[in-house]
Amino acid sequence: MTAAPDRVARIGVVTFPGTLDDGDARRAVRFAGADPVALWHADPDLHDVDAIVLPGGFSYGDYLRAGALATQSPIMRSIIAAAEDGLPVLGICNGFQVLTESHLLPGALVRNEGMRFIRRDQPLRIEATETAWTGGYRPGQEIVIPIKNAEGRYIADEATLDELEGSGRVVARYLGNPNGSLHDIAGIANAAGNVVGLMPHPEHAIVPGFGPDIPERMRSGSDGLTFFTSVLARLGIAPAADRVPVEHAPDHHTADSGIRE
């Protein structure tokens, strides 16, 4: 028996009008052993959360540019200030677009090469394990999680790319570049390592058997969970074991996912 943690980590998941993946992000937080806290775009109060996830989707209908209007929301003003003070923030897909539009991360995400919406199971290599969200991976670890977007092509000027590469801030790289991203970049971090943007979706690959299969490992599907457990380790807050529903204990596969909000 391990001792019960002193307290359970509170991880905020933001919902903007048009957000799609907030439910899966809250579930991923719970499976990692933390309490998800639903945060609403119009409320600037961060409700004492220990970390924040900006989930995927189409905030404000992707009007103007994907992620651009979200930067003007009351909650983003609070998140920008908190992130600059070191609060861990993970932006997934549209959340990554919000982070570049907010200038918490450099560069931009533009239309995929080929101008198509892409949805596939995407192999990645984790390049940086010093960040708040990737400490649980091995350097160079290869994972497979879903990707699904129209504007996932990462671009930046040469000086920015040099700085990202030179300071170990490329967090994840595509193995088989799906969209023309420069330097095969799938994810980056800020200089302090507390803010991470990632184009593919770890929150859709947290339950063994229900995410992308990896043939050479027979069955996986939970490669994304480590993003959410890594931040607990960074915060120094032990995961609460009872947040994981019994029917989803690792290695237990059922026909019905049983996942309920």
Ligand SMILES: NC(=O)CC[C@H](N)C(=O)O
């Ligand atoms: N899955 C998503 O978050 C989609 C992101 C974004 N709106 C795009 O299509 O590029």
